[in-house]
Amino acid sequence: MYSEKVMDHFMNPRNVGEIKDADGVGTVGNPVCGDIMRIYLKIEDNIIKDAKFKTFGCGAAVASSSMATELIKGKTVDDAWGTSNKAVVEALEGLPPIKIHCSVLAEQAIHAAINDYRIKHGMEPIKEEHKDIHDEERCE
Amino acid sequence: MYSEKVMDHFMNPRNVGEIKDADGVGTVGNPVCGDIMRIYLKIEDNIIKDAKFKTFGCGAAVASSSMATELIKGKTVDDAWGTSNKAVVEALEGLPPIKIHCSVLAEQAIHAAINDYRIKHGMEPIKEEHKDIHDEERCE
Amino acid sequence: MGKIVYMDNSATTPTKSEVLEEMKPYFTEKYGNPSSIYSLARETKAAIEKSREKVAKVLGANPDEIYFTAGGSESDNWTLKGIAYANQNKGNHIITTKIEHHAVLHACEYLEKHGFEVTYLPVDEYGLINLDDFKKAITDKTILVSVMFANNEIGTIEPIAEVGKICKDKGIYFHTDAVQAVGNVPINVKKMNIDLLSLSAHKFYGPKGVGALYIKKGVKINPLIHGGGQEGGRRAGTENVPGIVGLGKAIELAGESMDSHIERLTKLRDKLIGGIMKIPYSKLNGHPVKRLPGNVNVCFRFIEGESMLLLLDGMGVCGSSGSACSSGSLDPSHVLLAIGLPPEIAHGSLRLTLGDFTTEEDVDYVLGLLPKFVKRLRDMSPLYEEFIKKGEESCTAKK
Amino acid sequence: MGKIVYMDNSATTPTKSEVLEEMKPYFTEKYGNPSSIYSLARETKAAIEKSREKVAKVLGANPDEIYFTAGGSESDNWTLKGIAYANQNKGNHIITTKIEHHAVLHACEYLEKHGFEVTYLPVDEYGLINLDDFKKAITDKTILVSVMFANNEIGTIEPIAEVGKICKDKGIYFHTDAVQAVGNVPINVKKMNIDLLSLSAHKFYGPKGVGALYIKKGVKINPLIHGGGQEGGRRAGTENVPGIVGLGKAIELAGESMDSHIERLTKLRDKLIGGIMKIPYSKLNGHPVKRLPGNVNVCFRFIEGESMLLLLDGMGVCGSSGSACSSGSLDPSHVLLAIGLPPEIAHGSLRLTLGDFTTEEDVDYVLGLLPKFVKRLRDMSPLYEEFIKKGEESCTAKK
Numbered sequence A, B: 001m002y003s004e005k006v007m008d009h010f011m012n013p014r015n016v017g018e019i020k021d022a023d024g025v026g027t028v029g030n031p032v033c034g035d036i037m038r039i040y041l042k043i044e045d046n047i048i049k050d051a052k053f054k055t056f057g058c059g060a061a062v063a064s065s066s067m068a069t070e071l072i073k074g075k076t077v078d079d080a081w082g083t084s085n086k087a088v089v090e091a092l093e094g095l096p097p098i099k100i101h102c103s104v105l106a107e108q109a110i111h112a113a114i115n116d117y118r119i120k121h122g123m124e125p126i127k128e129e130h131k132d133i134h135d136e137e138r139c140e
Numbered sequence C, D: 001m002g003k004i005v006y007m008d009n010s011a012t013t014p015t016k017s018e019v020l021e022e023m024k025p026y027f028t029e030k031y032g033n034p035s036s037i038y039s040l041a042r043e044t045k046a047a048i049e050k051s052r053e054k055v056a057k058v059l060g061a062n063p064d065e066i067y068f069t070a071g072g073s074e075s076d077n078w079t080l081k082g083i084a085y086a087n088q089n090k091g092n093h094i095i096t097t098k099i100e101h102h103a104v105l106h107a108c109e110y111l112e113k114h115g116f117e118v119t120y121l122p123v124d125e126y127g128l129i130n131l132d133d134f135k136k137a138i139t140d141k142t143i144l145v146s147v148m149f150a151n152n153e154i155g156t157i158e159p160i161a162e163v164g165k166i167c168k169d170k171g172i173y174f175h176t177d178a179v180q181a182v183g184n185v186p187i188n189v190k191k192m193n194i195d196l197l198s199l200s201a202h203k204f205y206g207p208k209g210v211g212a213l214y215i216k217k218g219v220k221i222n223p224l225i226h227g228g229g230q231e232g233g234r235r236a237g238t239e240n241v242p243g244i245v246g247l248g249k250a251i252e253l254a255g256e257s258m259d260s261h262i263e264r265l266t267k268l269r270d271k272l273i274g275g276i277m278k279i280p281y282s283k284l285n286g287h288p289v290k291r292l293p294g295n296v297n298v299c300f301r302f303i304e305g306e307s308m309l310l311l312l313d314g315m316g317v318c319g320s321s322g323s324a325c326s327s328g329s330l331d332p333s334h335v336l337l338a339i340g341l342p343p344e345i346a347h348g349s350l351r352l353t354l355g356d357f358t359t360e361e362d363v364d365y366v367l368g369l370l371p372k373f374v375k376r377l378r379d380m381s382p383l384y385e386e387f388i389k390k391g392e393e394s395c396t397a398k399k
């Protein structure tokens, strides 16, 4: 059901772990729904110097986290913000329809981490466009 | 589905044919229901000297006719009258439940032939105890 | 066992050995439940999807419009009940024919007991429905039309594309029971405007106990079997993987050899019919041309069908009859009555259905036996005796 | 393919080779339609009746109380809908449990939409229903009670004989979904006062796509599949002869080896459970003793089930999970929620079900892998991180 790319990123996830003195940390998801994603960012000169993650979730959730952190490393914060879930899915060479929400979660985790960084640095948080997907799909 | 005895009497039916100058002839059944049985009797000194049949019907109908004519040959007319469908079924080593009516038809054909003989010889016909089975099973 | 000449291919066919070979690994090695996520399961899942594609290809459908079932009867019942209850708000009227298989007829009778109304279209002496009758039967409460593609007893092929066109114009769902047609007649559900189509693998050299229902995308239908999420949530139950693989292989073979299959069987059929028609007082049932390639159905007057079957069986020939006796009821075939045969003649019907394993030798063998058997049974028949005595002349099978 | 350690025998089992061998001739040689009258058909008819006897023997039923179907889901749907509609005049209330298979639950939901009322009995932390709850749920409108014999996820064996006794006293039909129990638990429908019982061949080393419903003599039930006169007129469709033969052989084997099967699997199961319980923050789901011999179901906190399945699959181990992700929905197993697990813990469940081909080596192999995989996933889990930081101490799975 998963592409080889997904399986590779699940079996050998990149960037697993914490960044102790992270500049921004974002946690999204809900354990009740079976997935929580936390992304840690190290940001210098408006560039994502490092990104790490911890994820409780299915194969797609882990692979999405792994891919998302790979995608944003080295980017400007603005570019990182613009990393869409679609970019994650494409980089993973596809996800099963029912797992698309994992990629959305990854996008949201990046946003949350960046906003955390912004708040810590006295900037306004950027408003999220997405609703919480779990609300929509009625996971209790 | 049929016993060996039934198959034997179907494949090699005894007493098939007509008796040209029969003393009694009985025809029962209904072509609409798929079976007609006609039994011819030659009677001398109140003894069934010969019996023959013609039957339009299934394997069980043919075998029942064959067996019924065998059973009554040599009997007194009264004994022949008393030859029940059960006796036919037993002699055939059983019939499938749905085919029991064929043996009833054989009994009725004997009765009809005997009554034909009685009427021709100025005797009262004996009253049949059976209803017409086809009425019961509602064959149109 | 001695010689067997199997001429009952409309009842069921042997599973072809190529088909069985494809199935075998799915019993003992590739046994994973397709709903699971490990590799053993992914491979059975893939096998099912491959079969789905094969079915879709032969029918001119999309793979996601094919749903596997346990056979023709389930597909028919699913359609009738599933469409009826899912579209109750639109109407309660169903149109079908008098000559449908019991799977359709008895499902209709069940629905009649539960508030639905059913029109049973009559057929002409060949078993064909009349399109004007059909159009007149349509009301604004009609939610489903179910007309069989080809009849299982007399082999008559109905004007399916015409019915489909009318249903399309009226916006009414059109189902066809194509259990006898698949593999024997070219079918294209899109061109023929068919919304639902039933098929059963064992009628085209696949295994028994597996079939399919084509459901056009967008059709509103309730499940018949609720439960797990198999078949897109529309038909629950762990998939019969070997059966589905077998169905796929069988329909693929049928699709590939359709033309030669039809040509060969039509020739054999017409030879058999021609030979039989030389027997006096015999009659062909069904349409001479709009007829399944392997179907021969005849009536021998003054003879009862089961007796004929038993004599044939004694010589290794397998056939069937619309005779009451062979069907476990006292009434003769509803199909033969619907084409206007009087019951006493309907009792004397014989169906011989040819298939891919039937040879010309088989046909000759049966043609050698039939005249003798007919004579033997007529000599024993009081009806024939009367007929001869009365000096009747012509064999008119119609009332 | 590399090493495969199959521990998903509750999902399906391989068909045993003895079973397949019995089936084979019925595909290509003994293919006659059992409803026909010639010798080729009589022999398939006889084979079906022999299978019927084998099933009856293992269940303690009479052969004429066994009806073949296409599997457990059909048997369950047939029961629920067939009993409901045939006994509507007596009442419209059905009692079942919260932990039934979806084939029962979704059929019940369908009936709820059509005027029936359904009580779903809760279960305790082990998955057992409470008999007092049950008795209180009975009303004078109750027409059917459906309680599964053994649960497919957590393996809990329900007090069937007790439920049967109560139903008998009240004159209410009692159905049990014994799909997981047959072959794994001794069953006697007469002693246990069971009126209807569902089973599915592929759960006890028979083929997929064939099952049976035991219907006690005298029970009033409508057909689910109307049509031909097969199965005493109660279940139409050309019989799946090879499947039925396979079911018969499989249940015969299961009956013969029941004791040793139970003893061997119980040992392996308890070894596997014991080994797993050494992993911190793990919990056994279901009852420790009233449990299917081959069923192991555990929760590893802070871990999501699908991830564990993928890691195991990478090493050739086939298992399953009540995790939402593996079932195509976002909600975790209704069974795990019913026994009181919080959803986040239910997501971390792992079911390993052992079978006749499972060896002690297999158990050791899995016990060697699990601690590593648990550690790996926990090291990646933000929940575990928080838990460690907060210094929580005990693993209490209950809310």
Ligand SMILES: Cc1ncc(COP(=O)(O)O)c(C=O)c1O
Residues within 6 Å of the ligand: C236, C237, C238, C239, D010, D070, D071, D072, D073, D074, D076, D101, D103, D148, D150, D151, D152, D177, D178, D179, D180, D200, D202, D209, D211
């Ligand atoms: C308890 C239970 N009931 C019913 C079923 C359905 O059986 P099948 O998938 O054979 O239709 C299953 C298995 O899937 C089951 O475990």
Ligand SMILES: Cc1ncc(COP(=O)(O)O)c(C=O)c1O
Residues within 6 Å of the ligand: C010, C070, C071, C072, C073, C074, C076, C101, C103, C148, C150, C151, C152, C177, C178, C179, C180, C200, C202, C209, C211, D236, D237, D238, D239
């Ligand atoms: C026209 C037609 N419809 C439906 C069926 C039922 O198919 P099955 O017996 O495979 O359920 C048959 C065959 O028996 C048939 O000939």
